[in-house]
Structure formats: structure tokens, C-alpha cells
Amino acid sequence: MILIHCPYCDEQRPEIEFAYAGQAHIARPVDPDTYSDEEWERFLFIRANPRGRHHERWRHSHGCGRFFNAVRDTVTDKFETTYKAGEPRK
Amino acid sequence: MSGYRLPAGGRIDRSKPVAFQFDGKRYQGFAGDTLASALLANGVSLFGRSFKYHRPRGLLAAGSEEPNALVSVHRGPGRFTPNLRATNVEIHDGLNASSQNRWPSLKTDFGAINDRLGMFFPAGFYNKTFMWPRSFWDRLYEPAIRKMAGLGDAPTEVDPDNYAATYAHCDLLIVGAGPAGLDAALEASGTGKRLILIDEQDEAGGGALADPALWPWLERSMKALSSAANVTILTRTTAFGYYHDNFVGAVQRLTDHLPANSEAPREKLWRIRAGEVLLAQGAIERPLVFDGNDTPGVMLSSAAKIFANRYGVAVGKSLALMAVHDSGWHDVFALKKAGVGIAAIIDARDVVDESLLAEAAALGVAVHLNHSVIGVKGRHQVASIEICANGNDVRRSIPCDALLMAGGWTPSVHLWSHSKGSLKWRDDLGAYVPDQPNENCRSIGACSGDWDFGTGAVYDVLPTPKDQARIKAFVDFQNDVTAKDINLAVREGFRSIEHIKRYTTNGMATDQGKTSNLNGLQIASTALAKAVPDIGLTTFRPPYTPQTFGALAGHAKGALFQATRTTNIDGWAEENGAIFELVAQWRRARYFPKFGEDMHAAVNRECVAVRNSVGIFDASTLGKIEVVGPDAAEFLNRMYTNPWKALEPGRCRYGLLLKEDGFITDDGVSARLAPDRFHLTTTTGGAARVLNMMEDYLQTEWPDLNVWLTSTTEQYAVIALQGPNARKLLEPLVEGIDLSAEAFPHMAIREGLICGIPTRLFRVSFTGELGFEINVPTAYGRALWERLMAEGADYGITPYGTETMHVLRAEKGFIIVGQDTDGTVTPYDAGLDWAVGKKKPDFVGRRSLARPDIIAVGRRQLVGLLTEDPKMVLEEGAQIVADPNQPVPMTMIGHVTSSYWSETLGRSIAMALVANGHAMLGETIYVPMPDGTHKAAISSMVFYDPQGARLHV
């Protein structure tokens, strides 16, 4: 069971306290109406599936409840870093 | 084999005899014996029948790597454990064990015919043979194969034992309490580190237990460790899996070795998180591959030493050794000194260390260098062996009653591999050893390839002048895989060891190839003319040895398997005969049968009572979220399809929630209590999901909004009072709220007191009748319910359950998200266009409602169905077709989502998703069901009181 560092609690806690929440840094468009069908499709459905570094979101569901970002290696399953929502991509 | 108890020696307690049974026969051993050592001491040589060929098998090993001697242990009803290794079963008074995979008895086994027919059972036999015809599978092949090719029987009764579980944290975890592990523990114990030392055997010591010269050291070491406050020693504990971030799973066996069953837990699961892990699991001796190497009495050389030195048992009266490694010579010298007869040492090497030859000569043991064993005589026990000079067909026979194999050593890298540490090949050892760690972990002692057993040579199959195709030289004893099988797999084109493993099943038995993987690799390497590292190594996976389901499940069984949520009113429902159903972990009353009613009779009565007078319903499970803050209305406006900003305090609104893809995910009625405060409700099953979704948007998309979300689902008990007499019943009980239609209209909320309890009183209806949902602090739920029941007696107040709630809402065409919608239904599909704020610039899912697929013609739309036969209640989930006479497979145009008998309407009603349904009002469709095809007309979903006259009273 992986240990995950919550950047809000500043604690290393077991995986069962957290919930995965999909790829990170996909901001909801401010004005969706200006998006073409193709652009909207990309925003809604198209996700990265890298071998290696993956930027993803987690929620400390059974802790502070905050959503945060993480970089995890999809090959080794090791977390490189976690950081607060709103901080620049690492 | 004619094993016997040596007159002295061993760690057994000869003053404590122990009586036990094997295959119904009574035996005696001593405290400290395993089932294996005690049976050996009684002269037993036959322990089981092999998996595929039903060949007679004896002990190969003395530890947890034992592949042959699998036994079942009976401890009374439900307490039956198959596939235990006899070498790990500690005997105690009353132990009742039996052999497996034989019928009618171990000595006379009909399945042994498979051995004579061996030519018909090559590698891949099952894949090649039992394929066609398909119909033979279920009736013939599968049952027959299961019976013939089996391990022990699966238990059939519920396990009455208790299992414990715990978490543990330490700075240092040492797995394996042999000399390497103990040395490391002694060193670390002085540092004050929190230390856990675990070992699978009943006492610590590992290899030292078979070396009397080390016993004084062992005793001193254990004394020092036992008295150290920072050291936890767990024996009879198997570290079965090594997971991420130094998380190690271990099972401790607590009571199986004790005579009587007790209420104490049988096993305990340890979940250990360690700062550092030291693996000191030792190494496993490798068998040699030659014709007849599975005859009972052929065993690992190290095992014979363990039986003699630890248990005081000689495995035979006259032992021969077949060695390619020095360690076997040392074992034989030790055995000879312990008084065991030695027939000869045969070594395939032409040169061995002079000191070995000198000691053999001094002890008077005959030596045959550059020779190999090429055959074994004896069926249930070794009688003699045939040896042959390598490369020279000169054979001779040596009488003996046991043959020891010293094939070199395989480091136990299992846990290291679980942790994804890398391995490197060492040609000199003919084995993989740990290379780079992936966790904060070190491998020490023999499991790292560091040992003082001497040196040896590496062989795939021992040299023999015999025809390789006619010999039975076993590689995997537990799965009955021979060298011939592996060669055949290579001839048939398999190249990767992963494929060869699966085709031959080498290493795929319950022992995961502890004694067979490396020999299999060597044979494949020779056959493919490729170096072993170029073929790879199969992956080790948890568990290291098989573990019980009980230990892994722990307390999570029966009522504790999953939490059951109950409302404050649940006890009343139970006392009043409710039949329950589980909804999103909530236990909800489904109906309240009276006087032996069945469900339909009860539901019909409950429905009529609501329509004619008043019904009472426990709605406490509805999800509730308190939305508070200056931007609360703006936030809801962005989340829901409906407009929220203009909603006045004191009023309610039906909210429809989409996901960003435009599909309905939840709905519920919500109330505005104040400009900055809303009381949201969600579906029972959607509460957690909706809160998570709202938090997601609030935290990550709109962190500028000043809004707080709080789950209040369990803070309120909610009692729905529905029916034309609801107001009359409530009026005298309420303080501070004017219940008149003018002052308190439909879809409004008021705060006040009911029976003196503070309440948020909603005037809402999920039934189509005049209705109220009374929210009170949870603890008052049952008290209020009972008061309403008492006060409502004059009106014939009737408690109703979820089934009646479903019928009443369907009569009004109210949807249930998740039943009438399935994650592909938009507001338009559901006929809820009116709930979508057309003038709103944005809300979650809005852009998607303009996607090409969403506005395309032909989408499935929610409609009502009226069957031609009013008595016919369609099956929910039944498919709908336009033409019942078309050929099968028919084109399906939709399906029934809800279907009930409506006592109020005196006929059946249904809801369905039908392609283009909204444009088909009045048209006929057909519903094929098992009992025939039923005709129905598409109708409005609102079957009862379409004008809503009954609501606005």
C-alpha cells in the first residue's frame, strides 16, 4: 500500500485515505460556448496515458478532504511529488 | 524408506509423547515434532500421490518448500484445512491429518493408472485434448479433470474460527530468524530502534536449529533479544507479501499447534510498515533431475540433516548421496557422526576438494566421483539406486533405503522480487541473487547468495546413457512436470520462459516453484542454446506460501463485512414487521406486511392509504448537504441546470445535476433558508458522490467562490407525511408555522417546532399528494414518528416503505436517477427540458447538451407505457421492439426502466427508454418476455392527476 504525502496536511498517509481523481491540469474552460465540438471533445474525453511521469489529481477523502496534484511514475508507481491545487505544473 | 528415531539428539522433548492420527491410523511422536518428522520416525515413507500421474510420493524437503507431502488437517466441523505441508504441521495430542489426491487409499490408488498412460499426458495435454466438442466441457471434461487432477478437497462448511488483525510500525523489520537475521537483530537491538523479527517456524534459529554446535549461541541470542524492550519477535509468522513503501503482510499462526479449539483467534494478520526491511530468508536446496528422482526416499540432503539434528530422526538405515555441491558432503559427514548409516557418496564432478575426500575416507564412506545416479528401484520406498560413470555406460547398483540430493542452493528472493528489487544472474551459483533494491531494503545472508556451504557445479539433467524420451526425471514435483515436458515445449516453439512456464505448468503449483524454477530454467536454457539470463525469470507474486482466506478476511465477515447504515426510526420498523432492503448501504423498510400479506397486497394497501388519507415514510436516508456562504446561490447556479439566484428564502426548487458530459447524475429538492444558506437534498445513493463532485468544482475550478459545503445527511431524521389528511394531522402539533395553503404553498420550507422539536419543515411531495417532509435532529426521529403514529390513528395513518414510494412516484412520472436513467440520459431524453435554465450562460454539462450526438435524432427518450392487457406487469429491464415478427436477433429500440401494478389506477403502468419515444405518443410497441410477447402503447409518463390538482390544496 502506497504512502501519499498530502500537501495540505503535510503528512505521509496510507493510500486508503485517498481517492484518485483523474489527470491533473485540465482546467474547465471559462467560456465553454466558444469551444468547437472537437475542442470540447478533447477537453471532455481525451486523456494522457504516459509510460513514466503522470500528472494526476488525488483527494485526501478520509483526511482533510482537499484535492491536490501529484506526479507519479506509472512504471514504478512511485510518487515524485505532490503539490497544492493551483500551484504550477511540476 | 525405513526411517527411525535416533537414540538421542534433536530439539524434541522426549519426555512428552504426543498421540496423533494420519489416514485414520494412530501414531506417536514427541513434542517438537512436525507431522513429517513424527511419521518418518514411525517408518512412514509414503505421504501423498502426485498431482497428475498419481505417483507415490514421499518427503522432498523439511521446510515450507515441500512440494509432495500435502495433507489435510481436520479440527472438527468447518475446521478443515487442505494442502498443508506435513513439514510445517506441528503435531499435538489429537491431531487428525490425512493424505490427499488418492482413492480409495494412499497405497492403492486407482488414479495411478495415469502414470502408465503417461505417454498420453504430455505438456499442454489439457489444452490440446479437452477442447471439442464444446458441449463436453461442462458435463464431462471439467468434472473429470477436477476429480483426477486435484489437490485437497475444498472445505464446504462455514469456518467457525476467529481471525485477528493488526497494524504494526517499526524502524527495522527483519524477515527470517536464521543466523544472518539474528546477527542483524542483535546488532540493531542495541541502537534502540523499534525492531520486529519474524520467522515462519515455531522457533527462531533457521539453519542453526539443525546445527547443534550453534545451539548455545542461539540460546544466548534469543535471551538477549527477548529481554530487549524494543524488539518484537514473531514466530510461526509468515511474511507472505512485500508491497509498496515497505509494507509487509504477515500471518501469525496462533492456535493450530494447540490441542483444543478455542475461542482465541486462530491466526492474526499483521500489516507492518517498516522504515527499513532486512530480508534474511535463507536459501533452498535444489533437487537434481534424473530418472526416478521422485521415488519416496529421494530427498534433499539438507532435509535429511534437519530431520536428524533437529528432530532426532534418521530418514533411513542406509543413505546414499548424489551430489554436485560440497554441502551434501558436509551433511553426510554430520549424519554419519550422528550414527546414521551411509551407503555411498556419488558426485557428478570429477574433482572435489581434497579435504572432502579425506574426511570421507576417515569416516569410511565409499565415494564415486564423475558418476551420476541414472535410476532408482523401489515403488513406495527406495530399495537401491543405479549409478553410471559419466559419459561411459558402466552401470552398477548400490542398495540403500534413501537417496539424498545435493544440487546446490537457490537464494530465496521471493519477497525481494515482490518489492520489485532487480536480480542478477550468478553463473557460479547457477542462481539469481538480489541486485538493486526498489525499496529501503537489504538482502543479507544466504538469500543474497552469501553462504559458507562450499562450492558446486550446475547441472540441468544429470548425465545418463538412457533414452531421454523414456525416463521420468521430475523438475516440478507438485505439478508433475518432467524435463521431457520442458524439452517438448521448446520443440513446439515456445521461447519465452513465461510461455514455457504456462504451457508446462512448471512452477505454477501452490509452492510457486520453490524447488523447480531454477532447474526448469537450466533445462530450457540448454534446449534453447541460450544463456539463462537471456531467457529471463518468471515473476514471484504474493503469497510466499498459501495463506487462509480467514486470515486475510479477518473481522470483515458476516455483519461486519460491510457497514449497514440504519436510521433513527429503523428500530420501530423492525419491531413492526418491516421487510427491509439495502439501498446504498442503508437498511430501508421496503414494506410493512399485515396479517400475512404478501408484498403486493401490502403495497396495494399502503398506496391506497396514502392516496385516500395519510401515509408515513422514513426518508431519513436522503442525502443532505448544507450549502452556506455569500456565493452559495452563484455556486448552485453553476452546478445545477436550474436557475437558483432568484429563488426566494423559504422556497424550494427541484434541482437537476449533470456531469460535464451532459448526462443526468443526480436530482433532488433543495430549499433556500436564507440568502446565504441552502438545504440541499440528493438521492440516497448519490450523497457522497454529489458532495465529492461539488467539492471538486469548488476547490479546483472556482476557488474564488466563498461557499462551504457540509454533509448533513446523518444530522436529520426525515419523516415524509403524505396524503390528503397530512395537513390536518400536522396542524395541532406544529408551533410557529402557518400551515395554510396560502401561507405555506407547495415547494416551500418553514422553520419552527413540531411536538416541541426544532424542525425544518418542507412542503414537498414525491407522491403527488399533499405532503410534508419533516426534518428534525436525528435523535428525535423515532420519538416524533411514534407521536405521529399515535396522533394519526384517527386518520388510519399507514407506514409505507420504499416499494410503495416507488409505485406512487411512478404514477406521477417522477424519475429515479439510476433506475430510469443510466448515465446516458440527458435532461431532454428524460423529458425534463423545463428544469434546464435556458437563459443561464453556463452550468456544469451545458456545453455538452449541444454536442452532435446529444442533439441527434433517434436518442432513447423516457416515455410511459400502457400494456394492452391492463393486468400485465412488464419486467423491468425487458427489451422493446417495433415489430414482433422480425427474425431473431431482433432490433431493440429500448427497454423498460420501471414497471408496477397501480392499485389506484386498477392497471399496470411502466416507464421506458425508447428511441425517438417522445414523437411516438400513442404508437404501439412490443415487449418480448419469457412468457410471450406483450403489446403496449406509448403514453405520457404522468399516469395520475396530470394537472397536479391534488398537490395544490
Ligand SMILES: [Zn+2]
Ligand atoms: Zn490532507
